Amino acid sequence: MDKTANKLVNFATKVSFSKLPDSVIDAAKERILDSLGVAMAAFFAEPVRISRRLANPISEGPTARLFGTLTPTSPERATFVNSAMIRYLDMNDAYVRAGVSHPSDVIAGLISTAEAEEKSGKDLIAAITAAYEIQCRLADVVPNDKFGWDQPFQVVQGAALGAGRLLELSKDEMHQALSLALIPNMALNQTRTGTLSMWKGLSGANAARQGVFAAYLAREGMTCAENPFEGDMGAWNQLMKGTQYDVPVPKSLANHEFGVQQSDIKTFPIRYGCHVPVLTALDMREKIDDVSNIEFLKIDTFDQAFGRWIGVPDFWKPMTRESADHSLPFCAAVALIDGDITPETFEKKRFLDPDVNELMSKITIELNPGFTAAAPEDRNCRMTARFPSEREIVTERCQTQALSERGLPRRHLEKKFNKMSGGILNETSRRKLADAIWHLEEIDRVEDLVSLTGV
Numbered sequence: 001m002d003k004t005a006n007k008l009v010n011f012a013t014k015v016s017f018s019k020l021p022d023s024v025i026d027a028a029k030e031r032i033l034d035s036l037g038v039a040m041a042a043f044f045a046e047p048v049r050i051s052r053r054l055a056n057p058i059s060e061g062p063t064a065r066l067f068g069t070l071t072p073t074s075p076e077r078a079t080f081v082n083s084a085m086i087r088y089l090d091m092n093d094a095y096v097r098a099g100v101s102h103p104s105d106v107i108a109g110l111i112s113t114a115e116a117e118e119k120s121g122k123d124l125i126a127a128i129t130a131a132y133e134i135q136c137r138l139a140d141v142v143p144n145d146k147f148g149w150d151q152p153f154q155v156v157q158g159a160a161l162g163a164g165r166l167l168e169l170s171k172d173e174m175h176q177a178l179s180l181a182l183i184p185n186m187a188l189n190q191t192r193t194g195t196l197s198m199w200k201g202l203s204g205a206n207a208a209r210q211g212v213f214a215a216y217l218a219r220e221g222m223t224c225a226e227n228p229f230e231g232d233m234g235a236w237n238q239l240m241k242g243t244q245y246d247v248p249v250p251k252s253l254a255n256h257e258f259g260v261q262q263s264d265i266k267t268f269p270i271r272y273g274c275h276v277p278v279l280t281a282l283d284m285r286e287k288i289d290d291v292s293n294i295e296f297l298k299i300d301t302f303d304q305a306f307g308r309w310i311g312v313p314d315f316w317k318p319m320t321r322e323s324a325d326h327s328l329p330f331c332a333a334v335a336l337i338d339g340d341i342t343p344e345t346f347e348k349k350r351f352l353d354p355d356v357n358e359l360m361s362k363i364t365i366e367l368n369p370g371f372t373a374a375a376p377e378d379r380n381c382r383m384t385a386r387f388p389s390e391r392e393i394v395t396e397r398c399q400t401q402a403l404s405e406r407g408l409p410r411r412h413l414e415k416k417f418n419k420m421s422g423g424i425l426n427e428t429s430r431r432k433l434a435d436a437i438w439h440l441e442e443i444d445r446v447e448d449l450v451s452l453t454g455v
Helices: 003-014 022-041 046-053 075-088 103-116 121-141 152-166 171-182 203-219 235-239 272-285 303-309 328-338 343-347 354-360 369-374 401-406 410-421 427-438 447-451
Strands: 296-301 363-367 378-386 392-400
Touching: 003 121, 003 152, 003 171, 022 075, 022 103, 022 121, 022 410, 022 427, 046 075, 075 103, 075 203, 103 121, 103 152, 103 203, 103 447, 121 152, 152 171, 152 203, 171 203, 272 296, 272 303, 272 328, 272 378, 272 392, 296 328, 303 328, 303 363, 303 369, 303 378, 328 354, 328 363, 363 369, 369 378, 392 401, 410 427, 427 447
Parallel strands: 296 363
Antiparallel strands: 296 378, 378 392
16 A cells, blocks of 8 residues: 555544644634635635636535635535635745645635535534645655646645545545545646746645545545555656655644644735745835935845746746746835735736836845755845945844744734735624634534625
8 A cells, every 4th residue: 555645544534623732723713714814805806706707606416605705616616716715815824844835725625625515613623634734744845846846736635635534535535535636636837937827826726626526536436546656657756756755744643733833824915935035124124214225235045035036037027916926026125115015016016116126126136055054944034235335234034933833913813814804894794704713613514604705
C-alpha cells in the first residue's frame, strides 16, 4: 500500500470534534469568519460573476447554495463559486514553508459538502481541521512550486479528505477519493508566471471543486489507480523528479499544534510574501514628510518575498490586478504613497497611476542571503530611502513565526470581517453571521450558516 496515502487517510479519519482542544476549535472559527468576510468583499468581482453564471440551479440530488445569492446548485459547483469568492482578492490566509498554501481554499468546499449532507457545525469544524492539517503538513516538506506545480497540489488533497470525512467514507473509499483527487488534477505553475490572469485567483477554487467531486465519486464506487504517491508513475516520480518526502502527519492528536492554528491571516489583499515589506514601508512612511522627495529606494528582503519575479518585467510595471497584487515594487510604492492597501487600491487600478509608477521606477530590490536563510521562521525586510543632499532613512522589520502563530485578537478579526463584508451585508446581517460562526458548534445543520450569507 502507498505509505504516504495511508498516512494521510489514517490521520483524516482519526480527527473528531470531541478530540479537539478549545484552542483548535477557536482557530477554525476564526478562519471561517475571515474567509466569509473576504468572500463577501469579492461578491461583485468579474471572475466571481463569470463563475456564478455557470452554477445552474438544481432541484434534485445533493444540493448546496452559493454565498450571497443562495442559488441551489451541485456541491462541486457551489464549491467553485464560493471558493472563488474567498480566494480572488488574495486576502484569505496563507501558510508558507517548503511549499506555499492558502489552506482556507478548502473551506467553501467543506461548507458546501456539509450543507448538502445535512451535517452539523461540529462536523464542519472537524473536517476543516483535518483538511488544514493535510495541506500544511504537505507544505512543510514538499516544494511543489520549485518543481513547476501550483498550489492545487495541497488544496485538492485537503478538500478530498475533508469532504470524505463529511461523506462518511470508509478508509478504502478515502484512499480512492485521494487518488481521484491527486492523479487527474495537477496544475501547472504557469498560472503564476508572466502577466497574471484571473485564473491566478481561481486555481485554488478549482482544486477545491475537484477534491469535493473526487469524494463524491468515491462514495458512488468509483476507483482510481493504486499508489498515487510512491507508484512508478506517481506524484513523487512524476512531479518531484523522484524525490520522496516524508510528510510529517502527527501520529497522535495530543499536545499537537494544528495547521489551522498556524496559518497567517492576512492584513492586505496582496501576495503573502509582500506583507513584511509593506509593513516596513508603512513604518518608513511615518518618518517621511513627503514621499515624492525620495530619489532612490532600496529594499533588502528574503527570496520568497520576490525572488521568483525579480527579473520579470510584468512585475515592475504591472498591467493587471493579479500581477499588481504579486508585485513587490507596486505594493511597497503604493503603501508609501497611500498609507494602506485595500481592495479599492486595485479596483481603482492604482498600479496604472503616474505617481505610483514614478516611485516604482526608483526602487531596487536585493535578495539578502542572510534574510533568505532565516525565512520562513523569520521574515526580514530592510528599506533604505535616499533623499536630496544624500540624506537617508533606514527602516527594518522582522516578522517571526512565533508572532504570526500568536494570531490576531478577536476584535481585529471582527474589524476586518465587518470592513470586508460591509459593502454587501448590512450591520444586522453581519452581526448574525459572525455570531453564528462564533457559536458554530451549536448549529445542527450547516445550511443555517449558509442562509446567513444571503444578500
